[in-house]
Amino acid sequence: MEKTLDELLCAAAMAGNSAMVRDLLLRGADPSFFDSEGKTPLMHAAAVGHGEVVRCLLDAGAPWNALSPSNVSAGDLAMENAHQEAFDVLLNFAIQAELVLGTIARGGGDGEGAASQEVYLSERVSFGEDRIVDAESKAVMMAWEKPLMEAHARAICCFGDVGGKILNVGFGMGLVDEAIQRYKPLEHTIVEAHPEVYDRMIQSGWGEKENVKIVFGKWQDVLPQLGSFDGIFFDTYGEYYDDMREFHQNLHRLLKPGGIYSYFNGFCGSNAFFHVVYCQLVALELENLGYSTQFIPLPVKECISEDIWKGLKHKYWQLDTYNLPVCQASLDSE
Structure with missing residues (x-):
């Protein structure tokens, strides 16, 4: 034929x-x-x-x-x-x-990212021992991420010229904040927008810690009251790449010279090549803003078993390696 x-x-x-x-x-x-x-x-x-x-x-x-x-x-x-x-x-x-074009990980423009976040913030979430789940049975955060959150905390608390003022945007299960506290920061600011997550933080005693300041609201709304920090971690749920890109546009007013910025690098967690594309894309865009980025490869295969996804709609991470970003103002930036 x-x-x-x-x-x-x-x-x-x-x-x-x-x-x-x-x-x-x-x-x-x-x-x-x-x-x-x-x-x-x-x-x-x-x-x-x-x-x-x-x-x-x-x-x-x-x-x-x-x-x-x-x-x-x-x-x-x-x-x-x-x-x-x-x-x-x-x-x-x-x-x-x-x-x-932004064809694989962005929200497609037209406010779709903002709309997704608004839906998430208006709906109830379920708290389990090893996860937080949204109304659509999608995981907001899971316990298997704990080693990653500890590595992120180490990066923003111990790299570079750190003076002890730390910002975390997105509390979730509090895994990264628990890790940050072990470094005894001078000030530890947490921004959380979901009312149920915020209430759980208060009930768990986070508002009573001497060095912790909790700011309730969307980061876009509370930016003017945040000040500047030596280390910043960004991990929000219900937002798209364009939302993080907007946050990056504000790094210059939030991150002190010599400070360290990191974010949860979950883009395209089910496809190895797409993930590499987004690592390089974020690094390129941060470079254009005056920041250098290195990725620290962390093996996660042993942290994840098929059983942990039971009852969930989406397996948001299926790769063997997590690339932890460490970003710092370039030496030649003003």
């Missing part, structure tokens, strides 16, 4: 025949075609490391973020097979695409 143009394009991509790929595209072959294996021409080219073909297909409109039935992207295939050239081409293209 004669192959279609689309099938021939997959074969040419797999063979690394860039001339044939260009010819087939000119003849109308579809760069977004999925073959019987559930792969696109771009996936085939990335899997075998044909960087030139990868670039050609992307330029022709091949979707870099298409997923196979097993949730694998072209970038994942390049990573798994250690094809650096193909990986670099895909990563650079993906970052540029996200800067322009």
Whole structure:
């Protein structure tokens, strides 16, 4: 049986025949075609490391973020097979695409992120021994994150020229705040917007700690009363990437020179390549604001078992490694 143009394009991509790929595209072959294996021409080219073909297909409109039935992207295939050239081409293209379009982790604009947060703040949450769950049975925070929160606290309390004033935006289960307290900060400010979480904080005695100041409200509303800090951690629920980007625009007024900023790096926690894209995207945008970012890889496979997701709608983290961000004002920034 004669192959279609689309099938021939997959074969040419797999063979690394860039001339044939260009010819087939000119003849109308579809760069977004999925073959019987559930792969696109771009996936085939990335899997075998044909960087030139990868670039050609992307330029022709091949979707870099298409997923196979097993949730694998072209970038994942390049990573798994250690094809650096193909990986670099895909990563650079993906970052540029996200800067322009924001197709995988943002709320899509039009206030969708704000709307999602408003819904979360207006609904009840359920408190369990190992989790907080929203009204849609999605986890707000889970106990398996405790080692990560301890590492975040260590980063913002012990790195750089820290003088002891710490800010955490988003209390949740209080895991990072418990860890921060062990470093005995001079001042420890906590911003929390959900009324039930806030009430639970008060009932648990957080308002009685001498060095703790609790600020109830959305961070966007309480920014003017926060002051400046040596260390900042950001971890809100019900917001999208654009909301965190807005927070980053205000870092210069919140973070003291030499201070350390970190955030919960949960973007695209079910796809390794998408996660790398967002690590690099955030680092690039922070660099443009005058901050350098390093990522500390933390193995989390042992922290997560299939059982912990029982009763939940969404497995928000499925990767073996968590990349903990440590951000600091660049030495040459003003």
